[in-house]
Amino acid sequence: xxxxxxxxxxxxxxxxxxxxxxxxxxxxxxxxxxxxxxxxxxxxxxxxxxxxxxxxxxxxxxxxxxxxxxxxxxxxxxxxxxxxxxxxxxxxxxxxxxxxxxxxxxxxxxxxxxxxxxxxxxxxxxxxxxxxxxxxxxxxxxxxxxxxxxxxxxxxxxxxxxxxxxxxxxxxxxxxxxxxxxxxxxxxxxxxxxxxxxxxxxxxxxxxxxxxxxxxxxxxxxxxxxxxxxxxxxxxxxxxxxxxxxxxxxxxxxxxxxxxxxxxxxxxxxxxxxxxxxxxxxxxxxxxxxxxxxxxxxxxxxxxxxxxxxxxxxxxxxxxxxxxxxxxxxxxxxxxxxxxxxxxxxxxxxxxxxxxxxxxxxxxxxxxxxxxxxxxxxxxxxxxxxxxx
Numbered sequence: 001x002x003x004x005x006x007x008x009x010x011x012x013x014x015x016x017x018x019x020x021x022x023x024x025x026x027x028x029x030x031x032x033x034x035x036x037x038x039x040x041x042x043x044x045x046x047x048x049x050x051x052x053x054x055x056x057x058x059x060x061x062x063x064x065x066x067x068x069x070x071x072x073x074x075x076x077x078x079x080x081x082x083x084x085x086x087x088x089x090x091x092x093x094x095x096x097x098x099x100x101x102x103x104x105x106x107x108x109x110x111x112x113x114x115x116x117x118x119x120x121x122x123x124x125x126x127x128x129x130x131x132x133x134x135x136x137x138x139x140x141x142x143x144x145x146x147x148x149x150x151x152x153x154x155x156x157x158x159x160x161x162x163x164x165x166x167x168x169x170x171x172x173x174x175x176x177x178x179x180x181x182x183x184x185x186x187x188x189x190x191x192x193x194x195x196x197x198x199x200x201x202x203x204x205x206x207x208x209x210x211x212x213x214x215x216x217x218x219x220x221x222x223x224x225x226x227x228x229x230x231x232x233x234x235x236x237x238x239x240x241x242x243x244x245x246x247x248x249x250x251x252x253x254x255x256x257x258x259x260x261x262x263x264x265x266x267x268x269x270x271x272x273x274x275x276x277x278x279x280x281x282x283x284x285x286x287x288x289x290x291x292x293x294x295x296x297x298x299x300x301x302x303x304x305x306x307x308x309x310x311x312x313x314x315x316x317x318x319x320x321x322x323x324x325x326x327x328x329x330x331x332x333x334x335x336x337x338x339x340x341x342x343x344x345x346x347x348x349x350x351x352x353x354x355x356x357x358x359x360x361x362x363x364x365x366x367x368x369x370x371x372x373x374x375x376x377x378x379x380x381x382x383x384x385x386x387x388x389x
Contacts, residue, residue, distance in 0.1 A: 013177040020045045020080070022091035022115060024108075025098035026053055028151070028241045028279045029125060031060050033095055035154035038075040040181045045088050046081045047112075054081050060279065063290060064154065090117045097125040097149075099244045101251060106133030113140065121174060123147045127197045127248035131164075145171065148194040150356050151240040158355040159183040160194045186352060189342050195349065196356040198342075199333045201245070203357060205262045206329035207233040209382050212265065212307045214314035215322060217284045218295050223319035224326065228360030233326075235293055236357075237267075238283035246271040265306040270299075321381050328378035330357070331367035338364070 020043040023034045034046045046061075048054040058081065065076050082088050094116055098105050109122065116122075121143040124134060131138070131146060138144050150158035159178060163170060175185045188195050207220055221232025237245075246268060253261050270276075270283065277283035278290075285293035307314055317325075334349045343349060350362025367375055 013173070013180045015173040015177040017042065017092045019043075019089050019091050019117070022047060022094040022112075024094065024096045024112065025125070027097050027099050027244065028060065028277075029097040029149065029153060029244070031057055031064065032151060032153040032155075033097055033125075033149065034079050035061065035064050035075065036181075037095075038078040039154060042078065044079045045091065046079055047115075048081060048083055050083060054083060057081060084112075088115070090115055091120060092117050093121045093123070095123045095125070099241075099247050101247065102126070102128065102130060102133040106136065109134065110136055113137070113142070116142070119143060121145065121171070125149055127244065128193060128251060131162075143171065145174070148197055150196065156355070157182060157184045158186065158196060158352060160186050160188050160196060160352075162194070163187045163189065184351075184355065186343070186348065189340075191340060191342055195337055195342050195352050197248075198337055199330065199349075199353050199363075200356055202333035202336075203326065203330055204233055204237065204245070204267075205264070206326050206382075208262075208264060208266055210317060210322060210325065211303050212310065212312050212314070213317070213382055214307075215317045216300060216303070219317070219319075220322055220326075223322040226319065227323045230358035234284035238277040238285055238287075238293065241277045241279055242267060242271050242283055243276050263310075265310060266303055269302065269306065275299075317381075324378040325381040327363070327366055327370075328375045328381075330359075330363040331370070331375055332379065334363040335367070 021037045022045045023030055023037065024047045026049060030046070034044045038044045046057055048057055061076065061079065080088070094109075094112065096105070096109060098108065100108065105124075109124070119141050122134075122137060123145050125148065126146050127148065131144070134144050134146075146162040148160040150156035161171075161175065170187070175187070179185050186195065193201070210220055211217065217232075217234040221234050224232045231239075246264075249261070249264055249268070274280065275283050278287045278293075281287050281290065282296065284296075284299060286296045288294060304314070330353065334353055337343070338346055338349055343352075346364045347362075350364050353359060353363050354361070370378075
């Protein structure tokens with residue numbers, strides 16, 4: 001069994017799946033999840049909508065295989081690709097990583113129930129803890145769980161599982177099984193958004209505020225990496241894809257119109273122009289031939305244009321200002337999660353934040369050392385010489 005900081009000494013799992021694991025959703029995470037389950041020894045059915053989608057999946061699975069740290073592993077042979085109108089053995093577990101709207105997604109999953117055994121488990125990857133679009137699946141006797149896998153799922157360990165005893169009982173067997181595969185399972189209170197999503201979202205919003213105020217993507221990424229982060233926010237977004245958060249923002253605005261939402265002026269426009277990240281060759285950076293990140297001057301023009309339309313005064317930021325501001329943003333985001341009661345322990349918040357963002361230290365531990373007065377000053381860095389959006 002693979003242990004982790006939050007799942008050490010977990011018992012051996014009693015849960016076993018005799019049939020294939022069905023992975024759906026047509027996204028980069030879908031392919032990453034398929035690779036994860038195959039690499040842990042399971043047979044996987046990867047469901048695509050059509051032949052073009054199957055070809056895309058084949059291409060990106062090949063990319064995962066080429067960058068595999070175990071090139072002699074035969075995990076790729078355990079993934080079988082199917083188009084939705086084909087037949088295959090019914091599954092006891094469906095994992096969906098779609099980016100479609102929750103209501104559309106609920107209807108899509110309902111159409112797949114003939115592919116499942118009675119009472120099958122369904123894990124739904126989401127950034128929003130709203131069970132209502134899937135109530136029909138629960139009423140039909142399926143064991144539904146809203147989850148949030150850290151991307152890329154075949155490498156990253158974190159897995160949050162929404163809990164709400166009013167809707168469904170804790171599935172200890174499932175959590176033990178996932179822990180045995182190497183996942184760090186963190187049950188979180190059933191509120192609007194998962195712990196990592198909330199922390200990550202505030203972090204990315206802070207980074208975009210810096211962009212609109214005058215910093216550039218590569219300047220922010222380089223400053224944070226130099227300070228101890230393993231990757232910057234913009235390269236990280238390119239790797240995970242910008243379309244998922246875009247649809248989550250849109251859904252949140254529609255569900256909660258009375259709430260004042262952060263205007264992701266640059267990120268939203270990028271998705272609408274097809275800049276979805278590395279999977280399409282362009283996002284915050286360009287990726288010629290699917291290789292490493294290359295600075296894209298066009299993104300600088302796009303940022304400047306959006307700042308101009310929003311009448312935001314821009315200035316230069318030092319590397320120290322960038323680091324202090326974003327560390328303060330992270331600390332405040334973590335404090336808000338703790339106050340909301342999503343989890344009870346500050347150490348859990350710090351571990352989750354450190355896992356999902358590859359941080360050199362936990363934001364709450366950093367805040368304690370930095371002090372409340374200094375953090376307040378750091379949060380005002382972005383509004384110096386003007387007002388933030």
